[in-house]
Amino acid sequence: MTETMARPPLDKKVISRLTEIFGEDRVLTNNTDMITYSYDASFETQLNPRKPEVAVIALSTEEVSECVKLANEYKIPVYPRGAATGQTGGAVSTKGGIMMDLSKMNRILDIDHRNMQVMIEPGVIQNDLNEALKPYGLRFPPDPGSANMCTVGGMVSNNSSGLRAVKYGVTRHYVLGMEVVLPTGDVIVTGGAHSKALKSVSGYDLAHLMIGSEGTLGIVTRLRLKLLPLPVTRGIVLCSFKELEDAGAAVNAVFSSGLQPSAIEIMDFNCTKAVNMMKPELNLPIDNEAILVFEVDGAKEEVSSQVTRLKKVVEKYASYIKFSDEPEECEKLWQARKLVGAAVGLLKPGGFRVYGGEDICVPISRLPETLREIHNIADRYGIVCGIYGHVGDGNLHTGPVVNSNNEVEMENVQKMIDDIHDLAIKMEGTTTAEHGVGIVRAKYMDVEHGPAMDIMRAIKKTLDPNNILNPGKMALPN
Structure with missing residues (x-):
């Protein structure tokens, strides 16, 4: 087991406060659970598993917000995680800290078929969403090969695509807005706080800043997605x-x-x-x-x-x-x-x-x-x-x-x-077009992006000055 924790062990006060937020049954500290959370689907984590110190299972935006506020206060890293089907080590710990399991936030909140959109929590499985949409003759087009397992929140985190991207595009083309918990624990809604519009050019496009950021800038707790009709x-x-x-x-x-x-x-x-x-x-x-x-x-x-x-x-x-x-x-x-x-x-x-x-x-x-x-x-x-x-x-x-x-x-x-x-x-291409950067492809980011990486690191530092959200990923600070 690779040792990843380069910081003091968690204070007992932190565990106590986590228990107050989540309840005893959703705060996990035993070694077996930590081993389980040490992997995703990547070859990298098979070779080098990475244990967190504690895992929490979130059920609401409020719980996520309170946990992040606590982590920011104590400067404890937090790692958002869905179904862990990712192949780049993007949802594992790099230095102990708190694993934030979002897989139980899996409700489809509102199928607004008249406005061709749906509101969901991030833990909804992609195929489950499309099965729920079928009676309305609608679909969420991105279709990764792991559609039976992967969460839509994970797809947004990595800007996933799939077999039909050549015609229908990738995940970012279907995200109208999202609720996000920032590294301070504050909660914002992108795309208009109360909007149900299918497009907008109002303000900075913060949703697309979050899409593909792999949980390094914020934790998504709700998603408003655009839908298309099913093909005949x-x-x-x-x-x-x-x-x-x-x-x-x-x-x-x-x-x-x-x-x-x-x-x-x-x-x-x-x-x-x-x-x-x-x-x-x-x-x-x-x-x-x-x-x-x-x-x-x-x-x-x-x-x-x-x-x-x-x-x-x-x-x-x-x-x-x-x-x-x-x-x-x-x-x-x-x-x-x-x-x-x-x-x-x-x-x-x-x-x-x-x-x-x-x-x-x-x-x-x-x-x-x-x-x-x-x-x-x-x-x-x-x-x-x-x-x-x-x-x-x-x-x-x-x-x-x-x-x-x-x-x-x-x-x-x-x-x-x-x-x-x-x-x-x-070949004038990219090291990743679907599965993200995570740990595995971090070393190529400067070669691919050149001075633009300095801007990415500046954005990270501005939004997350204590570097608590998914540190060590995407060639950002560890």
Whole structure:
């Protein structure tokens, strides 16, 4: 267990006051609980777990506010946490302190379907929200792969996106306002204290300052989100390509044709192999370097037309095409992409998939060379790796597979992860497009942002002079 606490232990008075705020049953101090809170889904915390000193389970804005006031008084770090599905160490302790568990603040407060918006608490699970919206014919469009587990508050913290970001954008495009507890414990509402408007240009855009700040500037306790109508139907075109370059050319041709797919996903040859191992009945075409899955949505007649047009555009580049606008067949074709994240672990007997270097984004024009270079890096270190992702906006997920009892592989995969992050910057891209910075990508922030990092640090210092909110993340002070 990595020792993270570089400060005196918590005063007994602090524990006593926390108990007054939350009650004895929601203040946790035993070692088993602290170990549980030492991890998120990242490879980093598997290698280096980080224990807080105490965890509190919040149920209201008032409790969050009182806790933060106490922490600010004693200069104790506070780490906001949702479902801990993050992959960057963003929701773990860096120096003891208080873990603020927000997962029980999970109420859908108001579905205002007439005004196309919803008010929720941050602990609502993304898929639970969309299930509640279905009877109204509405949806919250961002759809990360962890939608069955991740909280919307966590999505806002990291500005998450997903499969359909190419058409519908990312989380920030759907946040109309939020209630935030500041590092002083004061509570503000962004986007207008009583507004139900769908847009506003009044004042500084404080909501978008908070979005993607990973809990370093404030703790979100309520969210007002914009909704869209559910699409009537969807269509799928699955195609494979002999060369990576052909897949890249097909994507550019689709955009140039005036089509706007709701998703464009890529799987390389290793991912195809893994999916076929997990679910042979899908029978994905082999002996190709890449597969693309295009999705279009809209009215049924519109979808049929788009599927036909898509097929005509990509058939010039693809060696195999399968398409459908029938719901059951579309779901079957889409299964392959949904399975790939779990399936890549099958590429190496006894191996496990490492979540590291898994979230880079590069310009679309540089995707083919980036894909090939990632495989070159993997070969250089002797690591089996599958690559997949949201090719429509250049977002790639790499899936290295290693044996945990092989020390050489465990060392090499970390070198590989560093090289992938360096490659992203070299390709004029970014080290993260969905999952955030946290601890894992902090060392790249100055290279990516240059002098702009000084402004970010100045904002942090202004809002949080005692540096109590999620310290040590995003290359901000520890």
